[in-house]
Amino acid sequence: MSVIAEENVRGGSVFKEIDADDEDSQPTEIESLCMNCYQNGMTRILLTKIPFFKEIIISSFTCPNCSWSNTEIQSAGRIQDQGITYTLHVKSKQDMNREVVKADSATTRIPELDFEIPPYTQKGSLSTIEGLLDRAVSGLEQDQPLRNATAPEVAVKISEFIDKLKKLKEGESGFTLVIDDPSGNSFVENPFAPQKDEALSVCNYTRTPQQDAQLGIKAEDEQEEEKPSNDIDSMRNEVLTFNTNCPECNAPASTNMKLVQIPHFKEVIIMATNCDDCGHRTNEVKSGGATEELGTKITLHLTDVSDMSRDLLKSETCSILIPELEFELGMAAVGGKFTTLEGLLKDIKDLIVSKNPFTCGDSSTSDRTEKLKLFGQKIDKIMAGDMDVHIVLDDPAGNSYLQNVYAPDPDPEMTTEKYTRTFEQNEDLGLNDMKTEGYQE
Numbered sequence: 001m002s003v004i005a006e007e008n009v010r011g012g013s014v015f016k017e018i019d020a021d022d023e024d025s026q027p028t029e030i031e032s033l034c035m036n037c038y039q040n041g042m043t044r045i046l047l048t049k050i051p052f053f054k055e056i057i058i059s060s061f062t063c064p065n066c067s068w069s070n071t072e073i074q075s076a077g078r079i080q081d082q083g084i085t086y087t088l089h090v091k092s093k094q095d096m097n098r099e100v101v102k103a104d105s106a107t108t109r110i111p112e113l114d115f116e117i118p119p120y121t122q123k124g125s126l127s128t129i130e131g132l133l134d135r136a137v138s139g140l141e142q143d144q145p146l147r148n149a150t151a152p153e154v155a156v157k158i159s160e161f162i163d164k165l166k167k168l169k170e171g172e173s174g175f176t177l178v179i180d181d182p183s184g185n186s187f188v189e190n191p192f193a194p195q196k197d198e199a200l201s202v203c204n205y206t207r208t209p210q211q212d213a214q215l216g217i218k219a220e221d222e223q224e225e226e227k228p229s230n231d232i233d234s235m236r237n238e239v240l241t242f243n244t245n246c247p248e249c250n251a252p253a254s255t256n257m258k259l260v261q262i263p264h265f266k267e268v269i270i271m272a273t274n275c276d277d278c279g280h281r282t283n284e285v286k287s288g289g290a291t292e293e294l295g296t297k298i299t300l301h302l303t304d305v306s307d308m309s310r311d312l313l314k315s316e317t318c319s320i321l322i323p324e325l326e327f328e329l330g331m332a333a334v335g336g337k338f339t340t341l342e343g344l345l346k347d348i349k350d351l352i353v354s355k356n357p358f359t360c361g362d363s364s365t366s367d368r369t370e371k372l373k374l375f376g377q378k379i380d381k382i383m384a385g386d387m388d389v390h391i392v393l394d395d396p397a398g399n400s401y402l403q404n405v406y407a408p409d410p411d412p413e414m415t416t417e418k419y420t421r422t423f424e425q426n427e428d429l430g431l432n433d434m435k436t437e438g439y440q441e
Helices: 002-009 093-097 129-141 144-150 152-169 209-215 232-236 305-309 341-354 366-384 423-429
Strands: 028-033 040-049 055-062 069-075 083-090 099-102 107-110 115-117 125-128 175-181 200-205 240-245 252-261 267-274 281-287 295-301 311-314 319-322 327-329 337-340 390-395 414-419
Touching: 083 093, 093 129, 099 129, 099 175, 125 129, 129 152, 144 152, 281 337, 305 341, 305 366, 311 341, 337 341, 341 366
Parallel strands: none
Antiparallel strands: 028 040, 040 055, 055 069, 083 175, 083 200, 099 125, 107 115, 107 175, 240 252, 252 267, 267 281, 295 390, 295 414, 311 337, 319 327, 319 390
16 A cells, blocks of 8 residues: 555556556566465456546466465445445346446345345456346355255255246346445446436435445544534635545545525535646536425527537536437436536536446447447537537426526526426435424424
8 A cells, every 4th residue: 555655646646557568567466375275375466447447456366286266356446425326127138238337335135035235245346237146146055065964944945045046047037136335336237328228227325424434434433523614604705625636546636615606596515626636627516505395497499509608507416308319317427517508518428428438348339339429429419509409407406507698588498397396306305204393302
């Protein structure tokens, strides 16, 4: 760890992209104990970066005495700001081929079988749905000979359960797969991207203090937090700065935060991070007020290229729809942003096309790459004003905003609809279980 710290201080990075021609990128060899024969073997460790994905640590152990070997892959990237839950309804044999990035902090569940793989019981892996089931079957079959000798009744029940898992793998019946990762570093492939996957739902959530403690972010007994200042007027006129790390290169950086009043809307908190080391820049917007009583749906008909310069506030709870492209982007996919309509479309293109980990390398297919390339070309046409489309911002919390260039008069190309949230939307926002009266009793 001291080597990594030293590299970061010098402004460099020990995580280099995979390059077969780079002779300097050699693994580090460490003599270590073999857990099979208890003699010394050799561990090779390589710190590298997978393009369009993240930094990883690859380790490989071989024992020359008993020929035992083992390989592991560990994530070296940052823990995301929010946890994430993927719920996939597996309906066909084809769904078994979906690729899955499962972090070691993720919990895997199959509710129909009351089956759960707790976090930190398996190493992180890049596999498929079928691979996850194979790994679960192998783990259960490992100690079956011992169970047959010591606890035959238990062995019989586990054998029956293994048969159920194998039937699911063969596609004999549908089931639900849930991957819950507090670190936010797991991923389930959407083969229909950039279109919405009706069988897959993605939900971002705020971690509990217990989950933060499990990830090593916060001490378990750290309960008290600093009370925020009540001097709101001073916050409006002051830019607050606090130290953080760059999400791209992990070098020390600073984040600026300010309370801003948007005309004809409300107060928001804008946070911007600028890294002097690698040049990465990012901004994020948080609502400065409460959740509105009604949700808001804003529909804009793009008729001119000048619409690209409209100011736009997208909260974390806002989803984006482009009906003409059959495209829907769920809440929290690109985070909260205060930008222009053109900036939002560029972020969508980068997320779906440029930064998609399954569009390059062995994970990509020609059909998928071509489909995503065509989607990127359509986004470019929209930004150039050559395509007649509608942009829909649907925010159940009512905290998103799109500039009305005719304000205070109505905008003929924009409609704003207020609606009552459904039970599911209130559940996603955490409002169903929120007690605002008599909570001190």
